[in-house]
Amino acid sequence: MDKVLYVAMSGAKQTMQSQASSANNLANVKTTGFRADLDQLRAMPAFGEGHPTRVFALSERPGYRFDPGTNISTGNDFDFAINGHGWIAVQGDDGNEAYTRRGDLKINANGLLENGAGHLILGNDGPIALPPFDKIDIANDGSISIVPEGAAPNEVAVIDRIKLVLPDNGDLMKNREGLFVRKDGALEVANGAVTVVSGSLEASNVNAIEELTDMISLSRQFELQVKLMQTAEENDKSLERLLQLS
Structure with missing residues (x-):
């Protein structure tokens, strides 16, 4: 069960960082000459002894949008x-x-x-x-x-x-x-x-509609990851009760 909890926890944390990046882009939608930050989430294996089956979410900024603004x-x-x-x-x-x-x-x-x-x-x-x-x-x-x-x-x-x-x-x-x-x-x-x-x-090259869409998507991802953590906790409690009965 710790695998599920770890994946959900790391995913929620990295999603929050992606939200911060998207919020920064939106905050600068009217900043003269601003260049938007790109952001992406991907799964990464956790290397090290005893962790060959663990993975975690990673938020990274692969680059920036360089297309000129208006x-x-x-x-x-x-x-x-x-x-x-x-x-x-x-x-x-x-x-x-x-x-x-x-x-x-x-x-x-x-x-x-x-x-x-x-x-x-x-x-x-x-x-x-x-x-x-x-x-x-x-x-x-x-x-x-x-x-x-x-x-x-x-x-x-x-x-x-x-x-x-x-x-x-x-x-x-x-x-x-x-x-x-x-x-x-x-x-x-x-x-x-x-x-x-x-x-x-x-003008800034931030696409406000695209950023708002990303914010909504990231918000839904965060809610899903929190629910997954809650489900993992409930499963742990159920398993604990079963062990007590045995």
Whole structure:
């Protein structure tokens, strides 16, 4: 009976982890440039002495959805979206380079360019700093030009160029911040083939209907596993009563 209980218990635990992954996707359905996590459940044998017949459930994340989200026009000069494939290089909270698709820009208190998540946008020589300006423009190649404060409209100065990269998506993994980094820890070089669309933002690629369907399915699985644990307990009690009578 311990086999049934072990399978049901491990299944319930892993189902809860899958529910957490699906809930995180749903929570980010409106997060700019978000990439959904994939999740799957499978049976695994328990290796070791005395456990050749035991199996347990395992929840794992085999990867992420990399298909682009919909580009939504905002008309905001501070917004831009990747055109097709590619990534924006940013500085994570740990100070290391990472990659995102989030292009809702703003200027922080230090005059540095960052996105809506507070990650500094990287240029040719690190974080991009902007002097006071009257107008800003982001070109298709990621170049940032401004009309300096008080200058004539035709006095345009090119400040920097956003670092755009094109790694193999199979080499990437998501870190705790929700940013992508290379699995081997290496840094990508800027790639001129990546272009952007100014005045637009990329929506999350989470499929809300699909995630809701998965949540319902996982909830039913969890209920079934709990019932199986209850059945195992009832069978144990019945067996105990039989032994007492004998």
